[in-house]
Amino acid sequence: xxxxxxxxxxxxxxxxxxxxxxxxxxxxxxxxxxxxxxxxxxxxxxxxxxxxxxxxxxxxxxxxxxxxxxxxxxxxxxxxxxxxxxxxxxxxxxxxxxxxxxxxxxxxxxxxxxxxxxxxxxxxxxxxxxxxxxxxxxxxxxxxxxxxxxxxxxxxxxxxxxxxxxxxxxxxxxxxxxxxxxxxxxxxxxxxxxxxxxxxxxxxxxxxxxxxxxxxxxxxxxxxxxxxxxxxxxxxxxxxxxxxxxxxxxxxxxxxxxxxxxxxxxxxxxxxxxxxxxxxxxxxxxxxxxxxxxxxxxxxxxxxxxxxxxxxxxxxxxxxxxxxxxxxxxxxxxxxxxxxxxxx
Numbered sequence: 001x002x003x004x005x006x007x008x009x010x011x012x013x014x015x016x017x018x019x020x021x022x023x024x025x026x027x028x029x030x031x032x033x034x035x036x037x038x039x040x041x042x043x044x045x046x047x048x049x050x051x052x053x054x055x056x057x058x059x060x061x062x063x064x065x066x067x068x069x070x071x072x073x074x075x076x077x078x079x080x081x082x083x084x085x086x087x088x089x090x091x092x093x094x095x096x097x098x099x100x101x102x103x104x105x106x107x108x109x110x111x112x113x114x115x116x117x118x119x120x121x122x123x124x125x126x127x128x129x130x131x132x133x134x135x136x137x138x139x140x141x142x143x144x145x146x147x148x149x150x151x152x153x154x155x156x157x158x159x160x161x162x163x164x165x166x167x168x169x170x171x172x173x174x175x176x177x178x179x180x181x182x183x184x185x186x187x188x189x190x191x192x193x194x195x196x197x198x199x200x201x202x203x204x205x206x207x208x209x210x211x212x213x214x215x216x217x218x219x220x221x222x223x224x225x226x227x228x229x230x231x232x233x234x235x236x237x238x239x240x241x242x243x244x245x246x247x248x249x250x251x252x253x254x255x256x257x258x259x260x261x262x263x264x265x266x267x268x269x270x271x272x273x274x275x276x277x278x279x280x281x282x283x284x285x286x287x288x289x290x291x292x293x294x295x296x297x298x299x300x301x302x303x304x305x306x307x308x309x310x311x312x313x314x315x316x317x318x319x320x321x322x323x324x325x326x327x328x329x330x331x332x333x334x335x336x337x338x339x340x341x342x343x344x
Contacts, residue, residue, distance in 0.1 A: 003035045004283045008060040008272075010038050011046035013215060015238045016062065016112065016270065019305030026299065027290050034283055043215055046270075047160055052076040055275035059284050062270050063108060065099035069341040072103045077273045078281060079105035083288045091294075094333040096308045100271045102341060108271025109292045110308035111300070115265040115336035116168050117329040118251040119239075120229040121221060124151060128228065132251050135258045136197060139231045143204025146228050153204040154230040156217040162198070164266045164339075165232050169194035171264030171337050172256045181342040197256075201231060222246050234268045238304040240323030250325045253332045265336040269308060 008024075010016050017040050024036035039058070041049065051067045055076040063071075071077045084106045089097040096110040120132060128149055133139040143153045155165065170177050175190040202209065206227075212220065214234040221227045222245050231254050239248045252262035272291055274284045290296055297309035301318035312318055319326040 003033055004280050006034065006036045006059050006280055006284055006287060007057075008036060008038045008062070009054050009058040010040045010062045011270070012040040012042050013236075014304045015236055015306055016040070018303040019111075019300035020062070022299055022303040022305075023291055023296055024287075026296070027287055031286070034287070036287065043213055051273075055277055059275055059278040059280055060287065061273050061275065062111075063273055064268065064270060065108075066339050066341050068100060068102040068107050069343040071107050071273070072105065073343045076276055077107050078276050078278070079107060080109060080274070080285075080288065081106070083109055083285055083292065087292060091310060092308045093310055093313050093330070094336045095267055095338050096269055099267055099269070099338045108273040109288050110269060110271045111291050111297070112270040112306050113308040113313075113333065114234050114236075114268040114306060115253075115329075115333050116164060116232040116268075117235040117253055117265065117332050118229065118231050119218070119221065119233055119235065119248050120251065121225075121227065121246060122249050123246065124225070124228045130228075133229065133231070133254050134252075135255045135260065136231070137258060139229070139254050140200050140204070142229060143201065147204055151226050151228045152206050153201055154212075154217055154221060154227040154233075155198075155201050155205055155209050156212045156214050156230075156233050157198075157202065157210050158213045158216075161213055161233075164234070164268075165198060166191075166194050167266040167337075167339060168232055168253070168264055169197055169256075171266070172253070173264075176264065176337055177340065179338065179340050181340075218248065221248055232265070235306075235325065235329060237306050237322040237325040240325050241304065241321065247323055249323055250329050252329055261335060262332040263335045265332050266339055267333075267336040269306075 054061050093113045096113045100108040173190050175187040177186050218236050218239040253265045294309045294311035297307035297312040300307045313326045
């Protein structure tokens with residue numbers, strides 16, 4: 001039987017690649033006339049490579065939502081009206097679904113959900129005799145205690161990751177950065193306060209953090225035994241799985257004031273889109289519908305994936321597999337915010 005070949009581009013991490021390979025295998029078993037091949041790029045490529053460039057080489061693309069303004073302007077991807085029928089915003093955690101809507105069209109199906117949350121080493125916190133901080137003042141106090149004892153806080157501040165923390169702090173302080181290109185970007189007083197808080201966290205962190213992205217931060221917290229707690233990083237739930245050297249644990253984003261809510265985290269995650277140049281668009285549409293199904297998203301959790309569907313977040317077995325990450329960070333995810341998405 002002749003096969004329809006769908007070529008896809010993902011990003012290189014087991015959280016991303018493993019669930020997509022599992023989903024492709026399951027789909028191929030049900031559709032023997034379809035073959036799906038995935039390539040992968042490093043996190044830096046996921047964050048910066050032009051979607052229009054990828055759309056010239058691949059049929060389906062895993063992307064991040066800040067590219068959506070560029071996508072809508074260039075029309076390098078297909079709007080997913082057919083795929084989105086039967087899907088609704090409340091099928092997905094937080095603003096995951098809405099983050100891929102722009103100019104009254106849906107440009108990608110959310111298959112992975114994440115935002116900035118706290119992450120910590122439970123064994124090191126216990127050694128310090130400290131509780132998980134719930135507010136920024138408690139974070140700074142933990143930083144002081146950690147340094148006295150020879151430990152550190154951690155935060156990812158390489159390039160765009162510093163900007164994401166700035167977005168999060170501005171929103172948490174009550175004046176989110178502007179989502180429209182033609183408006184002032186940030187409130188100057190809130191911006192200064194946000195940068196002061198970042199400097200306070202940096203002062204209790206090792207200098208290495210200036211070169212860390214979110215993946216490197218998680219890996220360092222597992223490899224090293226002096227990094228106690230990070231207040232804001234894009235959550236990789238797989239680092240809480242039992243096969244890690246020192247499984248991490250995740251918590252809500254600390255509130256800016258004691259007793260406050262974990263508001264303002266900058267949403268990340270990933271969606272899957274179809275190239276406007278794809279010659280197998282119909283077959284790709286069928287595969288995207290499959291990826292968006294609740295049962296497929298549950299399949300993701302059995303292969304290190306971080307699903308976007310509510311049903312998968314509600315699955316107690318999946319939550320336990322990731323050390324309680326979904327239940328521990330759900331409030332932060334529900335209160336997270338979309339980043340600026342205008343072209344450029």
